[in-house]
Amino acid sequence: MHKAIRLASAALGVLATPALAQTGSVAQAPVATGPVSDALEIDAARQGVLIFEPAFFADQRPNTALDMINRLPGFSLSTGDSSTRGLAGATGNVLINGQRPSSKSDSVDDVLRRIPAAGVERVELIRGGAPGIDMQGAAVVANVVLVRTVTVERVIEGGLYAYPDGYLGPTLGASYSRREGDDQIEGAISATINDRTDGTATGFRRRYSPTGALIQNADLDLWDEYRNVRATGVIQRGLAGGRLRINGVLGWFGNDNTQDLLIRTGPGTDNFNRETSEEIEGELGLTWTRDLDTRSAFELTALQRWGEEDYRGDTLSAGEESVFSSSSTSGESIVRGVLRHRPSDPWAIETGGEVAYNALDSTNAYEENGVAVPLPSASVKVEELRGEIFGQTTWRPDPTLTLEFGIRVEVSGISQSGDSDRSKSFVYPKPRVQATWTPWAGHQFRVRAEREVGQLDFDDFVASTDIEVGQVEGGNPDLEPDKTTLIEALYERRFWDEGVVDATVQHARVEDVVDLIPLAGGFDGVGNIGDGSFSTLRLRLTLPLDRLGLSGARLFGRTTWARSEVTDPLTGDKRRFDGDQAFGCELNFNQDLAGGKWSWGFEHGCNVDKGRAFRVREVRAFHEEPIMEAFVQWKPSDDLTLRLDVGNVTDRDQGYDRFIYAGPRDVSPVAFTETRRTNASRWVYLQARKTF
Incomplete structure (x- = not known):
C-alpha cells in the first residue's frame, strides 16, 4: 500500500509539470466545412464530424436535448458506468460544449433531460475522433453545443404506473434551469412512490430426477416494491479567469421484495423469503476550466462521493429461520487534471493525471435458527488508492x-483489513491506437487496438447472498483484475439522409478471467480462472421509411453474435464465459405524425438465450423471453406533452434451469434439475410534462 501511495504521488508530480510549463483554449468544438444544415453534404467533404442543427429535428418537436440525442442516426447513447472507480469511462459518450459532465451520480441522460431543446444550437456527431475532443476510448461521441443567449425553463412532470391488480405507483418531478453564456444554474427533484419491477410475478418451480421424472412441483408468488427520492443542483460561474462548475446530488432508495414458495406435489417444505434494503448516496463535485491561450486550456476536477447501505434477507421454512444481514459504507475521493493543447489545426495533444481513493467498509452476518455461521471474509474494509497518468x-x-x-498507466494499491489482512499493488499500462478513414462520401472505416484492464468489484471481497435460491457466497481476498487485448474493425455506410448501416468485428484475448471458484468451507466465491478469448460480430441498421411510403417513420435493428472460450476450473473443459450470450438482437420502430404532434412506436428484444453461470455444484442456464414495449405520445401544445407507455406487452416468461450436482460437478453426477419460470404482469405508465 505504501508503494502505491508513493507511485500515486509521483503521478501527480508528472501531471503538475506540463501544466505549469506550458501556457495557452481548448480547441473549440470541431466545425466541419460545408453547409451546417445538411449532414450528408458535410460528410461529402470527407469530414469525420457530422453537424445536426435544430431544423434536422423539427419534425420530431423534441422537448429536451435527450430527445435530440436519441434521434441521431447511427448513434447509441451510453450513459457510462457510475460504479467505475475514477472518472475515466464513467460519464458516457456525450459532451456538453466539448466537455464531459463532471458528475458520476448525475447520469448523462438526466443532464440532457434538463437541457431544453430550444437551448441547443447544434449537435455534432464525432466519429472516430477529432482534434481537440476527448473521446475517452469511445469510437463515436455526440457533442451538444448550447446557445449563448438566455434560456430559462421550468418543468413539472407527473406519472402513474398502473397494474392489472389495481396497484398504482405515482411518480413526481420538477426542475428549473437558467443559462446565459457560460453562466448556469439548475435544480431538480424527483420521487417514485411504491413502484414495482418485474420482481412482482407468479410462476412455478419444478424439480426433476436425472431420468426426467417430476419429483416436486411448487408455485411461486413474487412481490416487490421500491421507492426513491433524488435531488440535484448545479451552478456555474466565472472564477479566476475561468469557469467553475459545482454540482451536488443527494438521493435515497428503498426496496422490499418477498418470495412465497408453496409445494403442491412431491417432498419438501414451503418457504418464505423476504429482503429489505435502504441506501443513501451523496456527491459533491467541482470542475474548474480555464483557457491558457487561444490553443491551450487546463481543467481541474475534484469529486467526493459517499454512500451507506443496509440489507437484511430472511428465509423461513418448516419452522426454521436463516438470516443474512449486511451493513456497509462506501466513499470515493477523486482529483483529476487535464491539459489540452492544439499546436496546429490538424494536431491535438492531451495529457494529465488522476488520483482516486476508494473505500468499502462492510459487515455481514449469517445465522441459522439463531446460531451464527462463520463466513469467509464476513467483515472487511477494502481500500484502494489509484493513480493514473495519461x-x-x-x-x-x-x-x-x-x-x-x-x-x-494505472498504478493502484488495494488493502484489506478485518477478517482478511493483506494488500496488493498493480501497475498496468493501457495503450490505445485508432485510425478512422473516410475515403468516399457516406463511407467510413475504423480500426482500433487497445489494452483494457478491468476493475475489481469491492463487493466480491466480502460475503454475499442469493436468497432466491438460498445460497450464500464467501468473499475472496485473492482477486486480480482481468486484462484484455482487443482488436476491433468497423465499416459504416450512410444513405438516404438518415439511413446508417454498420458492421463491427472484435477479437480479444483475456488474461485472468473473473468467474466463480470454490472457497474454503464449501462456499462459492468470485475468483480468477485463467485466460480466455472472445469474438463478436455486430450488425446495426437505421432505416428511414419515408421512401418506402411511411412518412416520418424509422426502423432500427441490431444483431450480435458472440463466441467466447475459457477453461472450466473444475472440469478442465472448454466453455463460454459466465453469462455470455451467443446471440442477441433488438428491433425498434417509431413514427412521427402531424409534424411531431403525434408519435408512436415499439421496441422488441428478440433474443432468448441469456447465457449460463457455472458454480462448483451447479450450472445455471438463464431464460428470458423477448421483451416488447410500446408507446404513443401527444403534444397538444409546445409546452405540454402526454405519453402512454405499455410494458411487457407479450407477457413474457423469465427464469432459469438449474442443474444441481451431488457434489463438485467435476466428480459428481447430477442429483436433480430445477426449472423456474415466472411471469410478470403487463403495466401502463401515463405521464404528463408541462413547461413554463
Missing part, C-alpha cells in the same frame, strides 16, 4: 484520415 495525440493529416495514439 497522454494522447490526435492527428488529422487530411480530411479523410484521423489517427489517435494514447496511453494510460
